[in-house]
Every structure is written in structure tokens, then in C-alpha cells.
Amino acid sequence: MTNLSGGPRVVAVIGAGVIGSGWAARMALAGHEVRWFDPNPNAEPFLQRIVSNAEEAWKGLDWSVATGRPTRSDSLEACVVDADLVIESVPERLEIKRATFAQIEADASPEAVIASSTSGFRPTQLAEGLEHPERLIVAHPFNPVYLLPLVELVAGESTAPDLIGQAKEFYAGVAMKPLVVRKEIDAFIADRLLEAVWREALWLVNDGIATTEDIDDAIRYGFGLRWAQMGLFETYRIAGGDGGMRHFIEQFGEALSWPWTKLMDVPELTDELIEAIATQSDDQSGHFTIAELEAHRDENLVAIMNALAPKRWGAGDTVAENRQR
Numbered sequence: 001m002t003n004l005s006g007g008p009r010v011v012a013v014i015g016a017g018v019i020g021s022g023w024a025a026r027m028a029l030a031g032h033e034v035r036w037f038d039p040n041p042n043a044e045p046f047l048q049r050i051v052s053n054a055e056e057a058w059k060g061l062d063w064s065v066a067t068g069r070p071t072r073s074d075s076l077e078a079c080v081v082d083a084d085l086v087i088e089s090v091p092e093r094l095e096i097k098r099a100t101f102a103q104i105e106a107d108a109s110p111e112a113v114i115a116s117s118t119s120g121f122r123p124t125q126l127a128e129g130l131e132h133p134e135r136l137i138v139a140h141p142f143n144p145v146y147l148l149p150l151v152e153l154v155a156g157e158s159t160a161p162d163l164i165g166q167a168k169e170f171y172a173g174v175a176m177k178p179l180v181v182r183k184e185i186d187a188f189i190a191d192r193l194l195e196a197v198w199r200e201a202l203w204l205v206n207d208g209i210a211t212t213e214d215i216d217d218a219i220r221y222g223f224g225l226r227w228a229q230m231g232l233f234e235t236y237r238i239a240g241g242d243g244g245m246r247h248f249i250e251q252f253g254e255a256l257s258w259p260w261t262k263l264m265d266v267p268e269l270t271d272e273l274i275e276a277i278a279t280q281s282d283d284q285s286g287h288f289t290i291a292e293l294e295a296h297r298d299e300n301l302v303a304i305m306n307a308l309a310p311k312r313w314g315a316g317d318t319v320a321e322n323r324q325r
């Protein structure tokens, strides 16, 4: 199997939607030779927009940008034929993923590593039926992929023992923070957390307690700022005062069994609820195009990441490291 550590690699990106385009941009700006394939004839302008966003963001972070840019392949075969790493970013449907893997195995070198962007399928599930399941891992990124450092790495039952170690090094080399998921579970770490918040938010809208904007305000004016730099546990440790985490749990642990949350129950996504959410979201943000929102988001993220860099705190560590690289 290809050893991912070392110099620039040939990277094939299969599926160039939101995530695939972000991967293609990050890998090319970091100096890898990138090809991409997507059966959608209109995929090119979207990918080009993402690459431009990425260039702007990397400039804002004071990161050096390689000169190569992703090139389109006319077929999956042409895309993967000499690839060292194949990044799968097709829609989140098991049958589409498995059909794509079968094609990759038919056309790529048996040495090529395959990394799936799946948000939830376990690698062992994805690798069923593969001739070389040892070369498959999950490398789960976050949107915008060219800017957010986190990538969750997950091995399946058949993944080669040294592949995660190599992948860690490889993804750190493209200015990412690889987080190895210690046990294979559905939806990994970050999406499990996000699902819990998302479910609760849907209930709050469903029950008429808050609008989409109220919920976003509750996050961005408050705990969202804390989360960006310290996460959850470090934040709660401070919330416990000098008694730290133990005192925090003593004080608030009991509240977990109070009826504050609906957690595992999911509100039925009725036409009415979907309409309410979509209308509120239009009222909140409809005066911006998606491209304008992307630009605002990226500028804000760059500013936050730059602010964290001098102390190398949280994501600032990745920013400072990549400046030195």
C-alpha cells in the first residue's frame, strides 16, 4: 500500500460537491497534484468558486499557497488511475458509496489509499465487499474543508494497522488537526455532539419557544464563543470556579435528569415544521446570497483563527504550525 508520508502525492477527489470541492482546494493549495471527477456537467463553476474562497482564506491566514490547481477528469478511471490517495465525497447513501468503491478498486492501483468523507457510516460497513479493505479509512472533514482544521480519522476492522498513523502525518501536512476516533462508532465524535444540539434546536422551533434566529443568537453571542477557543470540558472546568470540574458536576450534574431536554426524541419533520424553519431562516438570512454568506463566514473564521494563533490556542496551533512549515 502507498505510504502516505513524505512528499507531494497524486490525490483523486471523487464527487465535487460542498465537501469534495473543499478537499480539492485544500490539497492543491497545500502542494499535492489534484484531479477531480463528478458526473454533474455543471460541477466546475462551483468547484472554482470554492477554490477562490480557499485562496482568499489562506491568504488571510498568511499561509503560503502552492501554484497547482485541481484539474477535472472526464471519467472516474482517468481520475484515479495513478492516484496515491482517493478521496470519496459522493452523496451519503451506502449503495452509492459502495458502487463508487467498486469502481475505484477496478480502476485504481491496489496500492492507493481510499479515504471516505462519510459523516456517519462506519469504515467496516463501507469496506464490505472491497478486495483490499486494508486501504480504506474514514477521514471526516468539516465544512469549509479548506479552512476548518479538524479531520476525524477512523479505522475499520480490516484497516492496515499502520495506516491511521500515516494518515495522521499526511493530514497534519495539509494544515489539519487529525483526531483519531478510538473506537469505531456511527457518526464519530463531532456529529454525535452536533446531532444532540440540532435535535434540541428543532424542538425549540417546533414548540414555538424560539425562532431560528433566537437559537443562533443563543449560540453566537454566548457559548459558541467559548466553544471556539476552549471546547466544552475546559469551559465547564472554569464554570466550576476554584473547585473546577468536580464542583461543576456537583452543582449541575443533577440538572441532567430534570426535564430540560427532549434529547433522544426527534420532532416529526412535518411540512408545517419544515415551512416554519425555512421561512424563519429566509427572514433571518435571506437578504444574503449563499456566496455572500460563505464570504462572511470565511472572513469571520479567518479572524478567529488568526486571533488564536499567537498563543497557539486551539485551532491557532494549526495556523502557527503551518506558517512555519
Ligand SMILES: NC(=O)c1ccc[n+]([C@@H]2O[C@H](COP(=O)([O-])OP(=O)(O)OC[C@H]3O[C@@H](n4cnc5c(N)ncnc54)[C@H](O)[C@@H]3O)[C@@H](O)[C@H]2O)c1
Residues within 6 Å of the ligand: 014, 015, 016, 017, 018, 019, 020, 037, 038, 039, 040, 043, 088, 089, 090, 091, 092, 093, 096, 100, 117, 118, 119, 120, 140, 141, 142, 143
Ligand atoms: N456537507 C457537509 O457539511 C458534510 C460534512 C462532512 C462530511 N460530509 C460528507 O461528505 C460527502 C459528500 O457530501 P456533500 O455535502 O459534499 O454532498 P453534495 O451533494 O454537495 O456533493 C456530492 C457530489 O457527488 C456527486 N456525485 C453523485 N454521484 C456520484 C458518483 N457516482 N460519482 C462521483 N460523484 C458523484 C454529485 O454530483 C455532487 O456534486 C457525504 O458522505 C457527506 O456525508 C458532508
